[in-house]
Amino acid sequence: MTANEALLKALIEHAEKLEDLTQDEYETILVLLEAAHAEALGQISTLWREKDIGEIATRVNMTYSEVTNKIKAAMDKSLPRLADNEVTQIQAMLEEIIPGVAIKGAMVEWQKIAERPAAAGSTLAQLVDALGVNNMTDVVETTKRAIEQGKTLEALVLELRGRAVRRAKWVGGKYVAGKYTGGIMTVDTRQAEALARTAVMHVSNTARDIFWQANEDIIKGYMRVETLDERTCIECGLEDGRIYGVNEPKPFLPVHINCRAYYCPLFKSFRELGIDADELPETTRASMNGQVPKYTTWKDMLESASPKEQAEILGPTRAKLYQQGMPVESFVKDGKLLTLKELK
C-alpha cells in the first residue's frame, strides 16, 4: 500500500470514530434539550387557566434561552478537547504511515475554531442560538394557536410532545431523557442531532486544517472525501474525490449542516520532498510515490448501485432520469441541486 492509500484508509476509519463522538455530543445536547421541553410543558400547564399567551411566551422564552447557554457551556467543555485530540491522533497517524519524515506539531487555538463559520455561514454559537429560537417559536406558536382554537391542555401537550414511548425521569439526581414519537418537540429534537454532527465535523476539520497547513512542506494537494452512503447529498457526492492543489482555494468543510465531508492530503513523493533517499527508512521511501490513491468515488458507487439503491441515493424521479441516460452532473447547477420542476 502506498503512503497516500494508507492515509486515506486511516482517515476513513477515523471518520467512523468521529461518528461515535457525534453520538456522545448529541446525547449531551439531547438531555439538556429534553429537560427544557419538560420545563416548558410544566410552565404551560401551570399558566394554562389564565390563557395568558404573553406570560407563557415570556417563561418559555426564558427556558429555551437558558438551555441555549447550557448547550454552549457543554460544547465549550467537550469541543476544545476534541480539537486537541484530533491533532494528536492525526500526528500519530502520520508518524506511523511515513516513519522517518519530520512531522510538525500544531497549536490549535479554540477561539479561532469557534469564530470560523461552522456551516452555511453560521458559527457554532449562532447554530445553537438558532436551535433555541426555533424550539421556542414552535412551542409558543403552537400554544397560541391552541388557545385561539379552544383546544384542551391535553390536546396541546399531545401536539407538542407526541406520544411517550418512555417518559423522561430523574434517576439519582440525573435527568434521563424520554423517548417520544410525533410531536413538534420531537421534530425539534432532531435538529439537535444535526447540530452535534455539524459541531464535531466543524471542529475536527478545522483542527486538521491547521495541522495540515503546518505540514504543507510534505503535502502537494488535497482530495475531498465524502462519507459514502444513501444520505450523502448529490451536491457533495459530485465533489467527492475532487483534488485541489495546496494553494488552490477550496471550500471550508463541512459545507452545510449535517455535511460529513473532509480533506485527505496527498503526500509528495520522497523525490519531490528533496530528501536524500538514505535518510528515509526503505518502507517509507517505497510507499511515498506521490500518486493519488485508488478511490471509489460517490459517482462510481452510484454507477454500480442497483436501480433500487439508485432510487434511495437520488430519489425515485432523478433515479429514473439517470437510468434513462441523464448525467448526474445535470442535477446540480452552481453547486445547488435543481428541483424536479427545474429539471423538466
Ligand SMILES: [Zn+2]
Ligand atoms: Zn452534502
